[in-house]
Amino acid sequence: MKLLYEGTITNQVLHKKLPFYMKRLYLEDLPVIEQVQAKVIDSISEKNSLQALTTEEFLFILNERGLLIGAFVEAELIGFRALLIPEIDDEHLGWDIGLSPEELQKVIYQEISVVLPEYRGNRLQQKLAEVIMKELSTLKEEFRYICCTVAPMNIPSLKDKFTQSMYIASLKEKYAGLNRYILVKDIEKPEVHYTSHITVKLDDLEKQRQLLDDGYVGIGFQLVHGFHELQFAKPFL
Structure with missing residues (x-):
């Protein structure tokens, strides 16, 4: 097992610092990935603020169409972050930010990022982002644009994206009529x-x-x- 990060994290319920680590997730981790996603969705009051991934989408990522990085305390998965290589279709976010057809294949999505309630307040989402972006270079394809969607009023998620130097490029109706910001980062132009x-x-x-x-x-x-x-x-x- 290759560890990508090791550190300590505070369990906010136990008020106790615990060692934790990050590693890449694979197909055999799918059941626990979905359990953690379900727990996090159950814990938030505004369900529409988080666009959950389906089993098919998780399988798509885990079958070499992206990356999933998980954070663990002992053997317990406490959070994860996903990158997805999207299919080029009418819903591709590249269209929403004005990319040319030739540039669409250079886009990768930052997908769902979740942390169990008892481990929030540790900047774990940001740490997961740092680690997963370093792992991006291990994929066969080369990417230039990191894109994602965020619901308006979702301040924690927007803060997370702004911390990564992403910016809001568009505001569109996505996912059957829900308003979403489309954020992007151009890796080739890190400073704007x-x-x-x-x-x-x-x-x-x-x-x-x-x-x-x-x-x-x-x-x-x-x-x-x-x-x-x-x-x-x-x-x-």
């Missing part, structure tokens, strides 16, 4: 400079769409009178 900064209320989706249409992108949060607002800006070319 911005101008014309403006903040928008989290629930003002109409204004956000207008800014995105005008060439702005969403780059982070800003506290305004004690409340989070989304920060938009124009990439400086």
Whole structure:
């Protein structure tokens, strides 16, 4: 078993620091992967904020169409993160961010990222992101664009993506009519400079769409009178 990371993590229920490690997940791990996903979905009040993966999607990833990295305390899976190599179809996120047909094959998706409730507050999602992005180079294909979808108002997930230097490139209806931000990171352009900064209320989706249409992108949060607002800006070319 190749360990990708070792450290300590706090169990928030037991108030106890425990050793943990990360490793790649495989087909034989599917039952426990789905058990952890079900526990996490059961623990959140807003079910639509997390787009769960189906058994077929997990199988697709585990059959060499992506990566799954898991975090373990002893033998217990406490969280995982997924990358998926998408099929090129009408729902491909590359279309939503204006990529050309030739560029679609350079896109990989950051898919679901979950952590059991008792281990939240340890920045485990970010640690999983760091490890899985390092493992990206082990795949046969080469990728340029990391894409994902996030539900509006899902502040923890947006913070996670902004921490990885991803930005909101589009706001579309996905998954049978649900509003979703499409975020992207161009690996070949890791540092982007911005101008014309403006903040928008989290629930003002109409204004956000207008800014995105005008060439702005969403780059982070800003506290305004004690409340989070989304920060938009124009990439400086």
